[in-house]
Amino acid sequence: MRILTYILFLIFFSINTIAQTAEQLVESANNKMEEGNMLGAIKDFTRAISLKPEFAEAYLGRGTVYGELLDFPEAFKDINTAITINPDLNEAYFNRGFISYMTKDYKNALLDFDKYITQNPDDAEAYLARSNTYEKLNKNEEAVKDLLQYLDFLPLTSQQYTTRSAVKYKMFDTLGAIQDLTKAIELKPENYELFLLRGNYYMSIKNYNKAIEDYNVYIINDKTNYIAYIKRGESYAALDIYSAAIEDYSCAIKINHNDARMFFDRAIFYMQINEYENAKKDFNMAELFNFEEKDLLYFNIGIAEINLGNITEACKAFEKCNNMAKDFSDKYCK
Known part of the structure; x- marks a missing residue:
């Protein structure tokens, strides 16, 4: 082998070894993060950076650890470096948005969450993070929309349908709220409180017969809640069935006289x-x-x-x- 060829071989081999070692250190750091060994993770990320100064993922990883430790200035500095090296590192925008949110820089947090969601439209957690940010900026309508988007990603339980129903009701989507409550009831019919809530929604759109049906189910299960009698009584009165309304109000007055x-x-x-x-x-x-x-x-x-x-x-x-x-x-x- 010629001397020049041998030297070139050594240089090429050394570069590959360094790159591989830096990547191994990042993998080790990530494992330590999962184990809760944050200081060990920082050491490994720092070693990776010393071996490969343009390793954006290492800066992102170390910045993430600093964020977990609430050292936001160091976290911000590392994540900015990661983005400077690799502007296409999408996860960095989410993490920087989180740090901006934690330091009450909500406008910049929103910009980063927007950028991240544009590239990652299927990340449920990002919509929740942006929803919280909108709320801090008093952009309640946008906050609610993102919260609904977040809930759409989840395999909804009865409780989650109930939560989404409440959000829709606040957005004046009463029919959508009723549909979600109906699904919640299908999943957990023994939760009779849901019938009271759906009855209230039916009342709000003047569907008094449906409201009465739901109040009936609730009252069969709980005869101690005077509000349920009042609501059913109001529904009867709206239908001009005053004798039934009087009977329900009499039950309510016995409870709260x-x-x-x-x-x-x-x-x-x-x-x-x-x-x-x-x-x-x-x-x-x-x-x-x-x-x-x-x-x-x-x-x-x-x-x-x-x-x-x-x-x-x-x-x-x-x-x-x-x-x-x-x-x-x-x-x-x-």
């Missing part, structure tokens, strides 16, 4: 079926428990008294509700 609003509402239902004496009693109970809408209360007391033939008492009530009862006062009290 000092709520002025419940007495007032039941009184209104009594008025609808011309039971003015019962209405008057409930209005008086609402007054006893300090119903806040005084003008409305005394106006309705006056109406009940008129229908009972008690004009003097009606006029006394109308005097307490300012101008709300002016027409009635002019008619009955002059």
